[in-house]
Amino acid sequence: MLTIGELASYAGVTVRAVRHYHAKGLLPEPERDHSGYRRYDAGAVVELIKIRILAEAGVPLARVRELLQADEVEFAAAVGDIDSRLRAEIRQRQRHRAQIARLAVGDNLALPPAVVEYLDRLRAFGVDERIVQAERDGWILLAAHSPERVPEWIARKREQIADPQLTDFFLSLSQALDRTADDPPLVELAEKLAAYLTRLAEEEGEDYVDDTDIEPPLVKLMDELAFDTVPGARRLIELLRKRGWTGWTKLERVNRARGAAETPHEARAVERSQIRMRA
Template identity: 40%
Template sequence: MLTIGQLARYVGVSTKTVRVYHAKGLLPEPERDSSGYRRYSAQAVVELVRIRMLADAGVPLARIRELSSTDVLGPALEQIDADLTARIKRLRETQRRLRMLAAGDIRILPANVEAHLAGLAALGFTQRWIAMERDLWIIVYATHPDLAGTLFEDQAQSLTDPELRSLYLAADHAHDLDPDDPSLTELADRIVAASIERYGTEPPGASVDPAIPDLLQSTLNASSPGWQRLDSLIRSRLADAGFTFRTSPDGDERE
């Protein structure tokens, strides 16, 4: 028979923790013996080990009490095991990224996205446009990892179409145009027409919260009166067409 101090030492917890488990109804509190001490049996050690293992796994104390029944313990342990597996996977991924950061390798985007960005210059895009794309893809992959792959594949595929690629290039070079240049109006009309032909009125990723991409877009607009005018024309025409209003991964709501 063990005292509360011996029980706590054997299991690796404090006596205060044991008393908390008593108060929560997780561990039965034995009666005092003739000497005034509470004495714990081997069964108490087994129960305390079980409670500690569940608590270490992140199971709330209220939930541990519910698991005292063997009817629910098995399925619950399977779910706890699955949750731990998922948590370990996330921690290993975090560890991998930290090691990359420590080694000076701070790549955030997947290899296929990096390859895509590396090939944009050969297609005629400016470094300014490529930097914009990189920033926005970082945002999309960080905030919507479940949708980022689909959105990226859609944009990458659109660049294989010569007509769509010409629209991207024209939007890139609109940076240097005067905001009153009539070619901006024509370009906006072409972009909106291509968007509606490709997607109807709801583009892929319509459920993505546009707040952060919109912030980036506003920053880009501030750098170029031409881009600001083009963005305004596109938004106006898309709204008139009933287009689902979301910012796209290339930063100007056309694809």
């Protein structure tokens, strides 16, 4: 006969766990002997091992009690279900391990190879790493939210960075990142970008400028990420808005259909952009 400590040792649990299982009614408590100690037989060891294995597999203790009272057929079926669940959890853990392993190599975390290649091309052009990081964080959100659309979006990005003028915008922004809000380089960049977008919209159509069709809440979240990562990005968008365009993640014309008044400064800025475009 075994003491409670010996029972716990043989079953691979603590004495506290044995007492907890007693309290839950999972393991019957034997009568005390003449010395006042409880003594356990081999059957108690077997029962306790069953309880431990089921509990470690994530089976709720209330269900453990039911299984201990089940017949062989019901018990075998339940064990089969538990095994299937554990296999699914193992597969999920393996996927998590693969993601953690990719974390060590930076951009590969949760990003398809095509997106990683795009980010590497930005670096090769000499784009500031803060801008690349903002792009990367946005792609992580997109890949998690709408993975089926990533090939479509990345194809569009490849087409865009093939345009030397757009690449120049990235480089100009890189050089203007640490400038103050009203520094000429940032203002000049807003002027050039507005003129470029206007020309593109007239030549290719409004939808061509940005047809990514990302949901507004996700656009807002991605914009916040960019503004937190890229100094000057928020100010650039403010300057761009005064020139008829707005948006970081999703570019679109400023809507004046509701009768919003245009300030003299805005009117002059738009006029200058249009003159440059026609030149």
